[in-house]
Amino acid sequence: MLFRKLEDKILSIYNKKTIIFFSFLLSGIFIIFCRLIYLQIINYEKYKKISDNNRVRVIRVKANRGFILDRNDNVLVKNKPSYNLYLVREDIEDKDTLFETLEKKLKFDRELIEKRLKKAYFYQEVLAYRGLTFEELSYFSENIEELQGIKIKLEPVRDYLDSTSISHIVGYLGEVTENDLKTKEGYTGGDLIGKTGVEYFYEDILKGSDGKKYVEVDSLGQVINTFDYKKPIPGKTIKLSIDYRLQEFAEKLFEKKQGSVIVEDIHTGEIITMFSSPSYNLNDFIPYISVEDWKKLVEDKKKPLLNRAIESHYAPGSVFKILMAYAGLNEKVITPRTEFFCNGELSYRNYNYKCWKKGGHGNVDLKKAIAESCDVYFYNVGLLLGIDKISEYADLFRLGQYTGVDLPNEKKGVFPSRQWKKDVLKQIWFPGETIIASIGQGYVSLTPIQMVNMLAGTFNGGKILKPHVVKSIIDGQQELNLKTEMYADISIPEWIKKAIIEGMKEAVYGTHGTSYRARVESITVAGKTGTAQVVSLKKTEKYDDDKIPEKFRDHSWFGAIFPAKNPQYALISMVEHGGSGSQSAAALAGALINKMVDLGYVSN
Amino acid sequence: MFQIDKRQLKNFDIILLTIVVVISICGIIAIYSASYDMTDGIFDPFYKKQIVWFFAGLVTFFTFSAISYKRLIEFAPLLYLSGIILLLLVLFIGHVGMGAQRWINLGGFKLQPSEIFKIVFVIILAYSFRDLNENKLTFIDIIKKSLIMIIPFLLIFFQPDLGTATIFLATWGMVLLYRGITKRTFIVSLVSFLAILPVLWFNLKEYQKNRVLTFLNPERDPFGSGYHVIQSKVAIGSGGLFGKGFMHGTQTHLKFLPERHTDFIFSLINEEFGLLGGGIILLLFVILIYRILQISIETKEASGKILCVAVASVTFFQVFVNSAMTVSLMPVVGIPMPFISYGGSSMITFMGMMGLVNSVSMRKYNSPSEY
Numbered sequence: 001m002l003f004r005k006l007e008d009k010i011l012s013i014y015n016k017k018t019i020i021f022f023s024f025l026l027s028g029i030f031i032i033f034c035r036l037i038y039l040q041i042i043n044y045e046k047y048k049k050i051s052d053n054n055r056v057r058v059i060r061v062k063a064n065r066g067f068i069l070d071r072n073d074n075v076l077v078k079n080k081p082s083y084n085l086y087l088v089r090e091d092i093e094d095k096d097t098l099f100e101t102l103e104k105k106l107k108f109d110r111e112l113i114e115k116r117l118k119k120a121y122f123y124q125e126v127l128a129y130r131g132l133t134f135e136e137l138s139y140f141s142e143n144i145e146e147l148q149g150i151k152i153k154l155e156p157v158r159d160y161l162d163s164t165s166i167s168h169i170v171g172y173l174g175e176v177t178e179n180d181l182k183t184k185e186g187y188t189g190g191d192l193i194g195k196t197g198v199e200y201f202y203e204d205i206l207k208g209s210d211g212k213k214y215v216e217v218d219s220l221g222q223v224i225n226t227f228d229y230k231k232p233i234p235g236k237t238i239k240l241s242i243d244y245r246l247q248e249f250a251e252k253l254f255e256k257k258q259g260s261v262i263v264e265d266i267h268t269g270e271i272i273t274m275f276s277s278p279s280y281n282l283n284d285f286i287p288y289i290s291v292e293d294w295k296k297l298v299e300d301k302k303k304p305l306l307n308r309a310i311e312s313h314y315a316p317g318s319v320f321k322i323l324m325a326y327a328g329l330n331e332k333v334i335t336p337r338t339e340f341f342c343n344g345e346l347s348y349r350n351y352n353y354k355c356w357k358k359g360g361h362g363n364v365d366l367k368k369a370i371a372e373s374c375d376v377y378f379y380n381v382g383l384l385l386g387i388d389k390i391s392e393y394a395d396l397f398r399l400g401q402y403t404g405v406d407l408p409n410e411k412k413g414v415f416p417s418r419q420w421k422k423d424v425l426k427q428i429w430f431p432g433e434t435i436i437a438s439i440g441q442g443y444v445s446l447t448p449i450q451m452v453n454m455l456a457g458t459f460n461g462g463k464i465l466k467p468h469v470v471k472s473i474i475d476g477q478q479e480l481n482l483k484t485e486m487y488a489d490i491s492i493p494e495w496i497k498k499a500i501i502e503g504m505k506e507a508v509y510g511t512h513g514t515s516y517r518a519r520v521e522s523i524t525v526a527g528k529t530g531t532a533q534v535v536s537l538k539k540t541e542k543y544d545d546d547k548i549p550e551k552f553r554d555h556s557w558f559g560a561i562f563p564a565k566n567p568q569y570a571l572i573s574m575v576e577h578g579g580s581g582s583q584s585a586a587a588l589a590g591a592l593i594n595k596m597v598d599l600g601y602v603s604n
Numbered sequence: 605m606f607q608i609d610k611r612q613l614k615n616f617d618i619i620l621l622t623i624v625v626v627i628s629i630c631g632i633i634a635i636y637s638a639s640y641d642m643t644d645g646i647f648d649p650f651y652k653k654q655i656v657w658f659f660a661g662l663v664t665f666f667t668f669s670a671i672s673y674k675r676l677i678e679f680a681p682l683l684y685l686s687g688i689i690l691l692l693l694v695l696f697i698g699h700v701g702m703g704a705q706r707w708i709n710l711g712g713f714k715l716q717p718s719e720i721f722k723i724v725f726v727i728i729l730a731y732s733f734r735d736l737n738e739n740k741l742t743f744i745d746i747i748k749k750s751l752i753m754i755i756p757f758l759l760i761f762f763q764p765d766l767g768t769a770t771i772f773l774a775t776w777g778m779v780l781l782y783r784g785i786t787k788r789t790f791i792v793s794l795v796s797f798l799a800i801l802p803v804l805w806f807n808l809k810e811y812q813k814n815r816v817l818t819f820l821n822p823e824r825d826p827f828g829s830g831y832h833v834i835q836s837k838v839a840i841g842s843g844g845l846f847g848k849g850f851m852h853g854t855q856t857h858l859k860f861l862p863e864r865h866t867d868f869i870f871s872l873i874n875e876e877f878g879l880l881g882g883g884i885i886l887l888l889f890v891i892l893i894y895r896i897l898q899i900s901i902e903t904k905e906a907s908g909k910i911l912c913v914a915v916a917s918v919t920f921f922q923v924f925v926n927s928a929m930t931v932s933l934m935p936v937v938g939i940p941m942p943f944i945s946y947g948g949s950s951m952i953t954f955m956g957m958m959g960l961v962n963s964v965s966m967r968k969y970n971s972p973s974e975y
């Protein structure tokens with residue numbers, strides 16, 4: 001039998017043993033307890049002292065931040081050494097005198113530093129000032145004995161090849177905020193962190209991880225012995241898809257104009273150029289941005305901190321007609337040979353919708369409609385498609401949605417739909433609004449990056465890509481190319497592409513073309529202008545760019561695809577208050593494309 | 605298998621469960637503190653995971669309570685075989701850490717079969733030594749009864765998991781003494797054990813030898829392995845009577861202590877909560893062991909008695925070895941403190957063993973043939 005009840009006699013033997021067993025265990029625990037008393041009561045003073053004067057400290061060794069290169073390996077951003085002043089709370093003898101001396105020499109926020117000191121862990125080095133000049137450095141080094149508690153460390157800060165043309169892409173660094181400290185790991189007060197641009201978006205890759213030194217110090221806090229060193233791991237280098245030469249050129253082109261230009265490789269989604277004007281100076285942020293400089297930047301009406309290529313949205317105007325043409329052809333509501341008659345306006349339900357050309361275009365087919373940007377033609381296409389189809393197509397190209405470009409603060413813009421109007425404006429959709437939307441006006445408001453990505457998607461055969469400014473990440477000897485993500489492949493047939501591009505070519509080279517300013521000698525460019533109305537003028541008023549103040553002038557757009565024969569690049573230029581698209585935006589695009597020809601990007 | 609009637613529920617040992625829960629909560633609090641790394645400002649999610657383990661442990665506890673321990677003893681040979689297979693698996697597909705192969709990766713969770721095997725081990729002990737009578741065991745009896753223990757012991761020893769192997773050996777010794785052995789056997793065993801020691805020594809890995817040597821003389825390597833022993837002592841000693849306060853331990857938070865959420869969690873408790881905190885933890889374990897042994901006395905069925913004694917031994921030795929190591933009364937060996945040290949395998953194992961004890965308690969008035 002497996003189990004049995006024990007007799008009482010045996011039970012009593014074993015129960016007695018259990019009691020002995022328990023007393024044995026109890027004595028074991030008791031030994032530990034006695035040992036605790038010995039350590040914590042009898043030797044308390046001794047260990048307390050060791051613990052208080054812990055001669056062993058942990059020192060952080062800052063990791064070098066990763067470099068940023070352009071697509072041709074030009075080093076755009078590297079590091080230079082900076083002398084930084086640190087304080088160690090436990091080593092400070094007389095806080096007030098120390099701060100007084102420091103304040104005489106340096107300008108810093110005492111309140112903030114005191115707060116940081118208070119929050120520091122034991123013997124932590126707390127950053128008080130970054131970027132000591134040689135004069136300051138020698139002063140503090142000479143008087144280090146009297147200024148107990150200070151420490152000077154050599155640490156890397158950013159060094160820029162060009163501090164203005166790449167500002168929006170690279171972005172600036174700033175000190176971590178309270179919130180960063182709470183939500184992000186591996187930072188302490190005073191650390192620098194990417195605030196905008198690639199520096200922000202790729203913070204984790206650029207940052208690297210700080211090392212640690214376990215050291216023994218003397219009574220002055222000076223290191224006398226290092227017994228464990230965990231080396232910092234430097235951040236990885238980031239290679240942008242941006243060409244610095246084009247960036248520099250774009251900056252010159254914009255001069256005093258406001259706006260942005262983007263060039264995207266339509267097959268890879270790489271952004272070759274992205275410049276937003278006006279720009280700001282990255283060097284203003286090194287070692288600190290002064291309160292006055294910051295105020296100036298933020299309060300500047302021209303908003304230099306804004307990356308207009310991704311953070312501003314405008315009515316795309318006639319550049320949008322490219323998508324309308326594709327939608328119309330694909331839905332078979334028109335063919336390239338379909339003609340509409342334009343007498344200068346379209347009457348629809350008691351309203352007249354005007355074409356930009358007063359006398360009208362006469363009989364218009366697709367090619368002519370694109371080349372001369374006939375509004376009436378696209379009003380008709382819009383009515384045939386209906387708003388639901390139009391929004392569906394806009395959705396396919398992610399208009400009104402984030403393109404997902406690898407930069408922060410991208411805006412979504414708006415592409416309206418029946419549902420959108422119901423949700424946002426609590427109104428039903430009026431058919432007239434479909435007509436307005438057909439030429440990229442009305443509620444439609446899109447970012448330049450959405451537009452350029454739409455062009456890229458249309459002419460690469462329907463691959464809707466995620467645009468990106470980073471080409472690869474370099475880790476030591478290894479280079480890891482970023483894979484281009486694709487949202488969808490809607491496969492656009494060759495004949496549709498051809499039909500649209502014929503119109504766009506005609507726009508640039510035709511006798512009545514709207515985009516003649518974008519002509520380039522050595523290659524064929526296909527383009528489309530656009531104008532976004534800033535103020536609506538009364539019907540009777542005559543619009544004359546030169547006679548109205550700049551801030552009321554329309555925004556000018558230009559979208560281009562080149563070379564026309566075998567499309568490689570899509571370009572969007574956008575000049576705020578630049579008048580109609582045929583003027584500044586097209587000319588600017590032409591010059592940039594010319595530069596790209598010179599640099600060997602494209603040839604016929 | 606899950607027969608529970610009202611009579612059994614009445615004997616459900618709520619006190620046992622309460623102590624276990626209280627100890628576990630103390631552990632979670634300590635791990636929370638240990639999770640914070642001041643130098644990096646990083647909060648490791650250890651404590652959150654430990655909470656998950658705690659609940660997984662409770663489920664294990666109730667499962668083992670519901671299953672009659674007699675069933676498990678009936679199936680002891682089968683459990684034994686599956687345990688051995690698990691241990692063999694470690695050798696082949698296990699993960700190497702600290703020069704030893706201890707883990708099997710189960711979709712993110714590192715299972716430590718030598719931990720889980722403790723449950724099998726106590727059941728085997730109860731199975732082999734359940735013939736309680738007045739006769740004392742002779743040397744031959746012991747060898748006969750202990751033969752099956754040798755394979756798992758060697759498997760664990762050569763992982764190598766010296767600490768766990770020691771726990772097994774000590775528990776086995778305790779059960780032997782409980783069962784009763786002749787004086788002659790006792791002396792012979794002691795002598796032969798001492799004779800084996802040198803053999804064991806040469807089979808130790810370099811880091812294990814270092815630990816023993818460093819224990820004997822911490823100053824031998826003040827900034828290497830001896831450093832941590834000294835730091836642990838400083839941490840505990842500087843805690844004083846009431847400690848430095850929750851999350852205010854300086855030694856522990858500056859990362860001077862290695863493995864502060866696992867093996868050295870007791871140092872952290874003593875630094876932050878002082879003698880009072882350390883004493884409370886020890887007291888809780890004394891009460892826990894007392895409770896287990898009380899159940900052992902109350903049950904009149906032999907295998908249940910041995911089971912309780914074995915569980916009490918494992919618990920005691922782990923608490924003892926772990927705390928003795930932190931106060932530098934013993935060399936540093938990787939033994940976690942039950943319910944307190946961070947770790948899923950350990951938590952589940954000990955909850956399972958307590959479930960076994962509770963299972964004995966629930967069925968203490970059953971007749972032998974009742975399950």
